[in-house]
Amino acid sequence: MLFPRLFLLLGLASPLAAADFDLVVYGGTPAGLSSGIIAAREGASVVVIEPTNWIGGMVTGGLSRSDVGKEDTIGGFPREFFARAAAAKPDTPMWYAEPRVNLSTFQTMLQEAGVKVVTAQSLKSITQEGARITGLTTNDGTTYHGKEFIDATYEGDLMAAAKVSYIVGRESTAQYGEPLAGYHPMPIRPRTIEVMESDCPSIGGKGPSYIHGTPTSISGLDAQGKPIFGIFPDPKLSPGSADKLTQSYNFRICVTQRADILVPFPKPASYDPAKYELLLRLIQAFPGVRFGRLFHLGNVANGKYDLNAQGLFSTDYPGTNFDYPDGDAATRARIWQDHTDFIQGMLWFLGHDERVPQSLREQANSWGLCKDEFADNAHWPYALYVREGRRMIGEYVQVQKDLQTDIFKDDSVGMGSFLIDCHIVQRILAEDGTVRDEGSFQDTPALPYQIPYRSLTPKRTECENLLVPVCLSASHIAYCSLRMEPVYMALGHASGLAAVMAIKAKTPVQNIDVPALRKKLLEHKAVLELASLASMVRSAKLPGIVMSEQEAEQIGHWIGSAYGSPVDGSSIHDANTEKGTKSVIYRMKIPTAGKYEVRVSYASAPNRACNVPVIIEHTKGTQTVLVNQRKAPPIDKLFVSLGTFTFSADKPAVITISNKDTDGIVGADAVQLIMAN
Known part of the structure; x- marks a missing residue:
């Protein structure tokens, strides 16, 4: 999907040849908006530049049922934002506001703080003097000069342009001593689980449970003995080997059964039922499987649900996103459109293919998109869920032990607590011709852990006025827990304050007074530690x-x-x-x-x-x-x-x-x- 050019600059009427700001934030994700609002509240002049038409990333673009882990680890800006979004409309649970409510909440907070926002302008080039970025030029030719910069994109484009060290893919188990790292083929884990009916009439029944992995033996070959669509040859790597692959992407879709706002799922122009052969075989392996077992339907507010992936075959699209993190604009647009067509085609297949049991077709057709969401994008979510792009190799790399054993950090500027959750990387053929899920796991817990400031800063020899709260310095395994929007927002909060401190002290971001930063964060009601951990045996x-x-x-x-x-x-x-x-x-x-x-x-x-x-x-x-x-x-x-x-x-x-x-x-x-x- 290629975005049409749209210029929106809050407070300005037209593009500028050049503009000077204290802080330039590239990426209007929740982390970017968090950092920009916080810095502006501290008196800095701030511009947020977003390459797509829409601000708010996943929180406004489809992911409306936020993964929070342990709620008591979330304070500061993310708690303020989610509380305001929940209060904006009656009967809205905390953390689970509708996408359009999240968008309007961000817009209000940006206007209150005086943050200037540019949309539909992507990074064209940067200028540098030594280890400092001095300017960022967008595709329309405007150059934004700044004293400090923040890369809040999901992809890490600004840090890559600044030649900051990063990695795409998975480390080996040996690199950081992480038991979960590297190539990770999953065994068949047979299960048929009876699920209680919920408040949603289409959720429940027998079928593969809400965990990743292959639930039963399913052939991955067609009549000619060739792999069916979406199945890849076994790469023959040893478990734990490094590669350059990332976990799968999808769209988080806002759906409803409310007749007054329901828009039927569209049929994509490129629809090909052969792409869903594995899905059909999964359905046949679990007779009576319900729509709500093929997808995870999370209740949001006002009769809307956040539809997400679960199990072996769902809205995840494994093996098709590997070129995205380092890809150019054309590559990313192709992958974006391919994901849109694939997921829309899947929903159409479930509702219309005669090989699908009638009861399941009826269930699928009882759901649809929401008429009052994403109205300027045919009611389809704005944001592709880039679960993992580039990852910086900065002053400190967080690894598996930092989530489970070595959880305390003296320079903590935020906390995480979500389990270590990796979606399918690829589906591969086993030697017997059956399908295996590779790379996924989601039942490995993390403790509430502290996130060090050092993970937000590049190596000081590489760039001294850049902070990275999204593609932060972490291994693949650590990132599988860190990659939650409230965590990104908390780190955006810290980054906004740190940028202002660096400006005032005229010092590299690596040299700011971190105890003073922590004190300021606590004044802002951020959560940097939990008293409940004091009694834990270490x-x-x-x-x-x-x-x-x-x-x-x-x-x-x-x-x-x-x-x-x-x-x-x-x-x-x-x-x-x-x-x-x-x-x-x-x-x-x-x-x-x-x-x-x-x-x-x-x-x-x-x-x-x-x-x-x-x-x-x-x-x-x-x-x-x-x-x-x-x-x-x-x-x-x-x-x-x-x-x-x-x-x-x-x-x-x-x-x-x-x-x-x-x-x-x-x-x-x-x-x-x-x-x-």
Whole structure:
């Protein structure tokens, strides 16, 4: 979809040959608007430049049921915005305002703050002096000079133009020691789950549950033995290998069953039913599957729902977005239009293809677009959901441990808490010709974690007057949790304040007074820490050598949990499934040879196994100790002792927790080694 030129500059009548501002924000996303409004409130002159016709990114462009994680981690500007949007119209839940209400709320806040906004103008070039950006020129030839710049785009276009280091794709497990990193083929996880009927009459029934993964064995080949549409050959990578692929994109669609505002789903001009063969096979594998099991329908307000992807085949369009992050305008427009046609075609297929059961066709046709949303775009959402574009490699790279174990940061300027959620990267053929989901997971929890200011700043040698609150410095795995709009907005809030501080101090953004920034954020009611975390047992504070389950190698599919009082706030369990195929291997470096007491922690419960094998590999051989996880550890201890063993310094101690032949749920938390006297 190519955007027609539209110029909107709040407070100005026509384009300028040149304009001077304290702060130039590129990207009218919620983070960009947050940073611009905050900086303007602090007295800065601000312009926000948005390459599309519409401001507000996903929050005004389709994603109306915001993912918030733990609500008590959200304060400052994002809480102010969502509270104002909810109050703008009766019967609107907090966080879940309609897209047009979110848009009008942003417009009001921008006008109140005096922020100038330019739309439909993309970045053409920049000028630099040393490590400083001095100007940004848009396609119409206007140059915007600024003292500070913020890249708030989903793609990271300004930072790329400034030659700031970045990455597209997935790191390997070895690069940052992240167990979830890299190429990640998913096994078939059979499930047929009975779902309670909700307040929405088309939600419910039997079918694949709201988790990613392949729910049953489905052939990915046509009659000639070739892959059907959307299925890719297995790249034959080792699990955990790096590549340049990103998780799938989609549109978050505002839908309704209200007859007074319902617009039927359109049929795209390029409609091709062959593109939905896998969807048809999924429907046939789950007779009676309902519309509300193929999609995630989140209730918003006033009879509207946010339709999102779930499961193996939905509005996600895996494998078609890989060229987008680094793509030029034509490439991105092609991908945008392809996603529009594919998703519209899917909804049309479900409502009209005679191979689809009549009941499912009737359910699909009972839904439609909303007449009072996106009226200037044929009621289709404005924003393609770019879940992951470029990611900066800045002063500090956040990785998996920063979300689960090393969660405290002295320079925290915001918090995240959403689970580590990655949508399908690609669908691949297994050796037997069946389909496998690759790259997805969404049942790995994150603790409420602090986000360091250093992750918003480029390396100081690369650029000293740029802040990046969206394509911030994080690994693929960390970004899978960070990538939530309230988090972006909180980081935009911090970036707006930091930019003003850098201007006033005439210093690089890397050198601002971060304690003063944190103080100012707290005055603005931002959330930088949670008192509830003070009582959490932290592995870094325990004696001896401690390794959490997140640092260990996990074999098979383990489920994350915060049940009990686990070390570092999380543990895992085997869900009492696939016995004999799952294990957790702790390889612990021994600094000094000698005898060590081996201890394990776990959450006890009546449904836990009483015969969990823990295998200890030591200098004298291997010993297996059975642990009764139905029995709680001693009250005055976190761990159960398995005995004393001798380890050498030239090889790691290896402790393995297995679920072989166990008679209940097997849990795994931390392992501790205490040197014996």
